[in-house]
Amino acid sequence: xxxLVESGGGLVKPGGSLRxxxxxxxxxxxxxxxxxxxxxxxxxxxxxxxxxxxxxxxYYADSVKGRFTISRDNAKNSLYLQMNSLRAEDTAxxxxxxxxxxxxxxxxxxxxxxxxxxxx
Amino acid sequence: AIRMTQSPxxxxxxxxxxxxxxxxxxxxxxxxxxxxxxxxxxxxKLLIYAASTLQSGVPSRFSGSGSGTDxxxxxxxxxxxxxxxxxxxxxxxxxxxxxxxxxxIK
Numbered sequence: 287x288x289x290l291v292e293s294g295g296g297l298v299k300p301g302g303s304l305r306x307x308x309x310x311x312x313x314x315x316x317x318x319x320x321x322x323x324x325x326x327x328x329x330x331x332x333x334x335x336x337x338x339x340x341x342x343x344x345y346y347a348d349s350v351k352g353r354f355t356i357s358r359d360n361a362k363n364s365l366y367l368q369m370n371s372l373r374a375e376d377t378a379x380x381x382x383x384x385x386x387x388x389x390x391x392x393x394x395x396x397x398x399x400x401x402x403x404x405x406x
Numbered sequence: 407a408i409r410m411t412q413s414p415x416x417x418x419x420x421x422x423x424x425x426x427x428x429x430x431x432x433x434x435x436x437x438x439x440x441x442x443x444x445x446x447x448x449x450x451k452l453l454i455y456a457a458s459t460l461q462s463g464v465p466s467r468f469s470g471s472g473s474g475t476d477x478x479x480x481x482x483x484x485x486x487x488x489x490x491x492x493x494x495x496x497x498x499x500x501x502x503x504x505x506x507x508x509x510x511i512k
Contacts, residue, residue, distance in 0.1 A: 329452065330440075331493055333501035345500055348407070359423060375438075381449055390442050391501040396449035 288395045290382050295400030301371050302404070308365040308382030308397055311376040316340075316360040319385035321393060324368050324402075325379035334380070335367065336390060350376075372404045408432055408496050412504035418512040424482040427507045429494035434474045438498035441470055441479045443508075444492045454479065454493075484509075 294306040306322070335346045335356040344356055355368040362405040365382050378399050383393035409432040419425050429439065437457040442450040452461045454470040457477055467482045481488055489511055494504040 330443075330506045331495075331503040333503070336501075347500075351446040385453075386455065389438070389497050390496075392452065392455045393442075393450070394452050394461065396451075398449060 288384065290384065290395055290397035292380065292382050292400040293396045295380065295402045297403045297405065298372055299406050300373060300404055302346055303368070303370045303371065304402060306367040306369065306382075306400060306402070310363045310365065310382075310384075313384070315358075317361040318387075319389065319390035320358060320365045321383050321385060322356060322365075323381045323383055323393070323396075324376075325381070325399075326375075326378045329378075332378075333391065336385065337365070338390070367404070372402075374404050376402060377404045378402060408435065408499055410494055410504040410508050412492075412494055414507060415505065416508040416510060418429055418510050419484055420512045421486055423484045423485055425495075425509060425510075427479045427492055429472075429479070429485050429504050431475045431477075431496055431498075434497035434498045435487045437473045437483060438496055439472065440491070440495045441511050442493045443488075443490045443497065444493065449509075450493065451508075473498055480500050481509075 289311045291309045291358040322334040337356045352373045357366045377400040381399045382397045386393040386394045411430045439457045441454040444450040458470045491506045491508045
């Protein structure tokens, strides 16, 4: 069965960095677009970034452009999000999600999420 | 960026009720609209995509309609497991979610 397991969240000071990972299993990882979506405490969902199956196409939300970097290692079935220059408003649960075959940004499987807290 | 506005923000309903949630896009998005259900402490679950196509395994009491800028999610006969927050999402241009509609027990 499809599984996505995020890790790497934690408490970081403003201006700091953190790298999130997402381990995928149960499907051919290299065939699918992948995304990061976040949810601030008590708030709604915000798409952060996506990466194509090969890694050649990448897009970011304006709110993280220039600070976050998405990447993937198809040999390791893993997705990553490098987060730099973190701000308080980046505090959220970060989910990795698989893009559907029908559309890259329709998300049919999600991980359980990892909490990132940016605070001094 | 395309903005998605859901209404209402919350509603109270009883088991067996018919519930309708609306979603409006700030510009036309054809049928590039999905709906998700999220329960507290859990990841969202895909219910519907392409405005009206039911995701595999989703009960038929869920249905979606609309195109262009106005969309609806209908739950025909509310069950206890349906009390949750529902989000619409446009994928016409990247991705934007609505603010959510919380369905609570009356």
